[in-house]
Amino acid sequence: GAVVSQHPSRVICKSGTSVKIECRSLDFQATTMFWYRQFPKKSLMLMATSNEGSKATYEQGVEKDKFLINHASLTLSTLTVTSAHPEDSSFYICSAGVRSGRVGEQYFGPGTRLTVT
Amino acid sequence: KQEVTQIPAALSVPEGENLVLNCSFTDSAIYNLQWFRQDPGKGLTSLLLIQSSQREQTSGRLNASLDKSSGRSTLYIAASQPGDSATYLCAVNLSGNTPLVFGKGTRLSVIA
Numbered sequence: 001g002a003v004v005s006q007h008p009s010r011v012i013c014k015s016g017t018s019v020k021i022e023c024r025s026l027d028f029q030a031t032t033m034f035w036y037r038q039f040p041k042k043s044l045m046l047m048a049t050s051n052e053g054s055k056a057t058y059e060q061g062v063e064k065d066k067f068l069i070n071h072a073s074l075t076l077s078t079l080t081v082t083s084a085h086p087e088d089s090s091f092y093i094c095s096a097g098v099r100s101g102r103v104g105e106q107y108f109g110p111g112t113r114l115t116v117t
Numbered sequence: 118k119q120e121v122t123q124i125p126a127a128l129s130v131p132e133g134e135n136l137v138l139n140c141s142f143t144d145s146a147i148y149n150l151q152w153f154r155q156d157p158g159k160g161l162t163s164l165l166l167i168q169s170s171q172r173e174q175t176s177g178r179l180n181a182s183l184d185k186s187s188g189r190s191t192l193y194i195a196a197s198q199p200g201d202s203a204t205y206l207c208a209v210n211l212s213g214n215t216p217l218v219f220g221k222g223t224r225l226s227v228i229a
Contacts, residue, residue: 006160031214032214034216034217042221043206043219043220043221043222044161044206044208044217044219045219046216046217046218049215049216091158093160093161095217097213097214105149105151105163105166106151106163106210106217107163108153108160108161108163109160110159110160111159111160111161113158
């Protein structure tokens with residue numbers, strides 16, 4: 001149980017285009033999902049916290065107009081990178097908190113590798 | 118602001134050796150501590166979660182301890198195997214359903 005999927009796993013796009021990444025909790029309901037970014041050989045940095053039915057909370061330095069987050073249901077959150085630039089190339093990972101069971105435990109998706117050319 | 122530090126940054130050991138990875142955090146008021154494994158270019162695999170009221174957790178050859186008051190955790194790997202080669206990440210959160218703060222990880226290589 002507690003499986004989180006992400007789609008796509010890899011995407012290559014041209015500079016200036018937008019890319020949408022989906023994060024789904026497959027067998028549980030997630031009231032909160034988190035989006036992280038990981039640059040090569042670096043650790044994960046939190047980008048935003050996404051609560052179902054409300055606006056996402058962004059970390060300092062993360063442009064909310066560039067990284068659009070929508071959490072429309074208890075099983076789906078999306079991250080849209082708008083007007084992507086090469087510096088947005090990174091590994092994006094989402095996680096979801098399990099609504100029941102051990103509070104505070106998070107399950108991570110497999111990640112999405114974004115390359116902007 | 119919570120900061121998580123992992124030492125060493127990289128470690129290379131011969132197969133069969135027991136090893137310890139270290140994690141420290143600056144704010145001892147944590148809710149949970151989790152250890153993850155990350156293979157190159159892949160996502161995270163949760164290894165062990167220690168709740169703040171617990172002192173250790175075990176899973177197979179892995180044992181994680183937590184000393185909340187001193188802000189430290191260790192991950193002990195017994196009888197290491199080449200398949201254990203990966204980056205190991207330590208992360209904490211300050212309350213239930215809040216984001217994790219990650220260390221930079223320890224890159225482990227187990228040599229056959």
